[in-house]
Amino acid sequence: MSRILIRGGRILDPQAARDERADLLLDDGRVAAIGASLPADDAQILDATGCWVAPGFVDLHAHLREPGQEYKEDIGTGGRAAVAGGFTAVACMANTHPVNDDPATTDYIIDRARHDSPARVYPVAAATRGLQGEVMTEMVALVRAGAVAFSDDGKTIMDSGVMRRVLEYSKLVGVPVITHAEDRTLVGNGVLNEGPVSTRLGLPGNPAIAEVVHVARDLALAEFTGAHLHVAHVSTRQAVELIRRARERGVSVTAEVAPHHLTLTDEAASGYDTNTKVAPPLRSADDRDACRAGLADGTLDAIATDHAPHAQHEKELDFTEAPPGMIGFETAAAVTLELVRDDLLSPLEWVRRLSTNPARIVARPGGSLAVGAVADVTVLDPERAWRYDPSKGYSKSRNSPWIGAELVGRVVATIVGGRLVYDVERGVLV
Amino acid sequence: MIGRDLLGIEDLERADIERILDTAEHMVEIGEREVKKVPTLRGRTIVNLFFEASTRTRASFEIAGKRLSADVVNFSPSSSSMKKAESILDTARTLDAMEPDAVVVRHAVAGVPKRIADVLGAPVINAGDGAHEHPTQALLDCFTVRREKGRIDGLTVAIVGDILHSRVARSDIYAFSKLGAEVRVAAPPPMIPLGIEALGVKSYTSLREALDGADVVMALRIQSERLTGAYFPSTREYSATFGIDRAKLRFAKDDAIVMHPGPVNRGVELSHDLADHRPSVILDQVRNGVALRMAVLYLFAGRPGGARRARVNVSAGELAS
Numbered sequence A: 001m002s003r004i005l006i007r008g009g010r011i012l013d014p015q016a017a018r019d020e021r022a023d024l025l026l027d028d029g030r031v032a033a034i035g036a037s038l039p040a041d042d043a044q045i046l047d048a049t050g051c052w053v054a055p056g057f058v059d060l061h062a063h064l065r066e067p068g069q070e071y072k073e074d075i076g077t078g079g080r081a082a083v084a085g086g087f088t089a090v091a092c093m094a095n096t097h098p099v100n101d102d103p104a105t106t107d108y109i110i111d112r113a114r115h116d117s118p119a120r121v122y123p124v125a126a127a128t129r130g131l132q133g134e135v136m137t138e139m140v141a142l143v144r145a146g147a148v149a150f151s152d153d154g155k156t157i158m159d160s161g162v163m164r165r166v167l168e169y170s171k172l173v174g175v176p177v178i179t180h181a182e183d184r185t186l187v188g189n190g191v192l193n194e195g196p197v198s199t200r201l202g203l204p205g206n207p208a209i210a211e212v213v214h215v216a217r218d219l220a221l222a223e224f225t226g227a228h229l230h231v232a233h234v235s236t237r238q239a240v241e242l243i244r245r246a247r248e249r250g251v252s253v254t255a256e257v258a259p260h261h262l263t264l265t266d267e268a269a270s271g272y273d274t275n276t277k278v279a280p281p282l283r284s285a286d287d288r289d290a291c292r293a294g295l296a297d298g299t300l301d302a303i304a305t306d307h308a309p310h311a312q313h314e315k316e317l318d319f320t321e322a323p324p325g326m327i328g329f330e331t332a333a334a335v336t337l338e339l340v341r342d343d344l345l346s347p348l349e350w351v352r353r354l355s356t357n358p359a360r361i362v363a364r365p366g367g368s369l370a371v372g373a374v375a376d377v378t379v380l381d382p383e384r385a386w387r388y389d390p391s392k393g394y395s396k397s398r399n400s401p402w403i404g405a406e407l408v409g410r411v412v413a414t415i416v417g418g419r420l421v422y423d424v425e426r427g428v429l430v
Numbered sequence B: 001m002i003g004r005d006l007l008g009i010e011d012l013e014r015a016d017i018e019r020i021l022d023t024a025e026h027m028v029e030i031g032e033r034e035v036k037k038v039p040t041l042r043g044r045t046i047v048n049l050f051f052e053a054s055t056r057t058r059a060s061f062e063i064a065g066k067r068l069s070a071d072v073v074n075f076s077p078s079s080s081s082m083k084k085a086e087s088i089l090d091t092a093r094t095l096d097a098m099e100p101d102a103v104v105v106r107h108a109v110a111g112v113p114k115r116i117a118d119v120l121g122a123p124v125i126n127a128g129d130g131a132h133e134h135p136t137q138a139l140l141d142c143f144t145v146r147r148e149k150g151r152i153d154g155l156t157v158a159i160v161g162d163i164l165h166s167r168v169a170r171s172d173i174y175a176f177s178k179l180g181a182e183v184r185v186a187a188p189p190p191m192i193p194l195g196i197e198a199l200g201v202k203s204y205t206s207l208r209e210a211l212d213g214a215d216v217v218m219a220l221r222i223q224s225e226r227l228t229g230a231y232f233p234s235t236r237e238y239s240a241t242f243g244i245d246r247a248k249l250r251f252a253k254d255d256a257i258v259m260h261p262g263p264v265n266r267g268v269e270l271s272h273d274l275a276d277h278r279p280s281v282i283l284d285q286v287r288n289g290v291a292l293r294m295a296v297l298y299l300f301a302g303r304p305g306g307a308r309r310a311r312v313n314v315s316a317g318e319l320a321s
Helices: A075-084 A103-116 A139-145 A160-170 A196-201 A208-225 A237-248 A259-263 A266-271 A285-296 A332-341 A347-361 B014-031 B056-067 B079-085 B088-096 B112-119 B135-149 B167-178 B207-211 B235-242 B272-276 B282-301
Strands: A004-013 A018-027 A030-035 A044-047 A052-055 A057-062 A087-092 A120-125 A149-151 A177-179 A229-231 A253-257 A377-387 A406-416 A419-423 B045-050 B071-075 B102-107 B124-129 B156-160 B182-186 B202-204 B216-219 B257-259
Touching: A004 A347, A004 A377, A052 A347, A057 A075, A057 A332, A057 A347, A075 A087, A075 A103, A075 A406, A075 A419, A087 A377, A087 A406, A103 A120, A103 A139, A120 A139, A160 A177, A160 A208, A177 A208, A196 A266, A208 A229, A208 A237, A237 A253, A237 A285, A253 A285, A253 A347, A259 A285, A259 A332, A285 A332, A332 A347, A332 A377, A332 A406, B014 B056, B014 B135, B014 B167, B014 B282, B045 B056, B045 B088, B056 B071, B056 B102, B056 B124, B056 B135, B056 B282, B088 B112, B102 B112, B102 B282, B112 B124, B124 B135, B124 B282, B135 B167, B135 B216, B135 B257, B135 B282, B156 B167, B156 B207, B167 B182, B167 B216, B182 B207, B202 B207, B257 B282
Parallel strands: A004 A044, A004 A052, A057 A087, A087 A120, A120 A149, A149 A177, A177 A229, A229 A253, B045 B071, B045 B102, B102 B124, B156 B182, B156 B216, B182 B202, B216 B257
Antiparallel strands: A004 A018, A018 A030, A052 A377, A377 A406, A406 A419
């Protein structure tokens, strides 16, 4: 295994509360040394002057579409897009075809990832068979196969009795149950946040209360069962407040927020661009601000992309028929740096939410640059301006609301297990 | 300054609306001739692209186009085959290759005319998209009121019924407000959309208060099959509380007129009697609709040198014949 010396960067290690200029030496897949002016010897030198050096980003929420929908994405293209965005590990949701609800499918995903993906891939298995919300999956076998969490993401477990049993049973395996919290009876046929914008555009509204009601229910069930609940893509002020209060009472709950809910509002849908259609929908400016504040004060633990590739012909359908979702790996870091520039997060706290916290939530290595830690590293130039063009990106799909956007802050190198897998000048190297 | 497309009233200035209404005054006269045809749009091709079934609006556009001597082609892709085979943008690109001079679009989902306009060389006229806008309906409503009342400035217009699902309501709100009227909406609370006040109207759940002092009462069609049980308990209860009849009309001004975009559910949102007799002006709306759509086609499809990709604005409306 080759040695890499990352020279002259600003080391941001939330685990160690370290924020200082230093060199970082990686050897044999591990962090070998950290300090001023480390000798290079035979190591490959990576000049990180002016850059941030962080533990690799970990994405708790992505759709890699394999098996079954490889025309949108596969584990290889998704993994390459991930490392191009600084993600060294991604958790992939179970709504594939077939659904990842049995150990064979989990095995398949892990096997494909080993061959095709430069990023680590952590399968999230379905909480119920076929995502039907009725019969729980074989959690023990799935965790043994490598599942890191359970979720019916994309669908919501509407039956409270089933959700109670899923949460109770999950304590046997000690991994989080991730809830996609949208009460389907309140969502109805809604496709855009219900409010003045949906009223003006004449699109069926999906109300904030659909999320709020469901988060309240799941928090009550988490408190009752004592299981670890993880709330996916929080998008509303009231949900943030409910989670904050539950935390204060000692409920075992963690939560994530997506880059688009931190930076965009429902106004982005004004031109009926279906790339702005996502579930839960882009919300009001007030909700966005509450999500930002919730991320800043730690109520929301992690930034997770909800990378959801869809083919162009699908996004060319009308706004009600087009599938919800947007790709996010390659833009997540740049768009969320806005929160650092707005002084809501220090660079160190920003890294904590992209790396240390999500790694902790799924209890996987990473999130640290301590000597001996796994050598997953993201190097980012926070000042580098670039124009986002998804046709030049690594995802098979292009459904981004940031097409053509001028972004500031770019991942310049990504290292997974001590191996340089991405370099901004040369692209993905595997 | 009228733009290339007519996607909604929201995009228009007061002067644009007035110019369209003034042009329609000229068109009324053509409809009264023995030979109801002028050569203004001869050699121009207008496509009625109706994804959603509509006999009335389509016929109105078709007659309007033919009175101006345009070649009018009706194209109605079934929405079920759309979902499976072809995206709306594919349809638009296919159509565009046939080089029409204007495309009139109707679709059950908001935003489709806008997205088609984004890829089409020809001007797009929105003939109704979901619950978004139905600009020609609002223009013909304003035209009808202006002819009835002599003005719109200072009038009070009460729109009653399913505001939530109504594109007519939204376009009427913009049009009448821009022309200086006070617009009110009234409905059972589930049919008043969140944030409707942002469009510049006051909303009421009391019909009596909404109608107090109104010059124009606009009753909207209640789609009883879709709404009953979910948005109000029964058509009987709706009719008793929000249906317009002569007794409730007494809340409005003595000389108030009653309008309806059609087709009327008699005995639900409007009494039989009012559906047929003054002060309702429903058939005048239909009649004026043809003249108004002639004006719209003239202004948007009749540009000198062809309308396709012509982004220059035509100067003051002048009929070729």
